[in-house]
Amino acid sequence: MWDQITEPADPLHVEAVVELALDVQPRCGSTAVVAIDGRSGAGKTTLAHGVAADLTSYGTVEVVHMDRLYPGWDGLAESSRILATHVLDPISRASTAAYACWDWDAGGWGETVTVQPTDFLVVEGAGSSVGPARTHAAVCVFVDADETLRRQRGLARDGEAYRPHWHRWARQEEAVFRADDTKARADLVIDTTAAGAPSARAGRST
Template identity: 55%
Template sequence: MIDEALIDGEAARQIVEAVPGVVAPHGGPKIVAIDGPSGSGKTSLARAVAADLGCPLVQMDDLYPGWDGLAAAVDLVTDHVLEPLARGERAAYRVWDWEQGDWGRTRTVPPDDVVVLEGCGSSVGRAGEYAALRVWVDADPQERMERGIERDGETYRPHWQRWAAQERALFGADRTAERAELTVRT
């Protein structure tokens, strides 16, 4: 367990150092799945890890089909990103436009040795089967909510509460935190 007061270079360094020792379970790139509840610090950590590794970063925020789409995104990322990459192909997925409430542009991910996959659900179910390294990032629930509201604004509080209920259901059924190889507390 990596216990950090804040996500800093030390947590990213420990993850980067773990990558050479892991194996891609389905071939293709080593997928570093950085998962955990909203507001825990996943995005900051994932950006640091991807920058240190010089590899692509795929963010689940692009794949959720709206505020009620957490569970659906697991199949979307598996079908459109993880499976093609495991076959050595370029992945392509449509990006959810949160303002329009519909699918927007298409983003591609070239095959690479390592890909960082960040976001709620990135190591759940079918998606988790492709993870070479599962990282669980967590923090006190009140702290996470405060971070999210500070980032997104007070008008998003009802969405955050709805999303948190989906997280509890998905992570609880999957036992996601228990299956992580590394845990980061922020």
């Protein structure tokens, strides 16, 4: 989950995303949304932490984690609409956004979190640049890695409780990303299998 990150992001990856964020026009009111999308265990949250930290040198920053918006283990397809409706649409109108967080232990919606319009909004997690959410994103990043490595990372991070859900979640990722053509539409594609420069850069179509 988003609050279990201990390792720093690759500085080259952070630099590549920040450079894009500083070179774009906001598409969500006056807020530049940086969507860090991709596969489970690829390193999205780690990258988002690094990007958000660097962007504080250039303006105000908020971070939204998709883990808090998924309505359960079968909720990936619905999450981009939830993000757009409850977070991005209000921010685009310069209004305070508010969204309910999914309580994974209780299996239902829990506390409500508010998000203020800021210079930058980093949204990380699978589905953060999909469908209606993409229209608000100034920068779309897709993070990927070798499947075996991603699974090892995911289990190391979330523990054995995540093992029964790995394939269940992976099937949803495959369906959502294929239907949306998410990776091909990204502004930047980063492969975290090995350290180094981002592996590809793509031109986005909306």
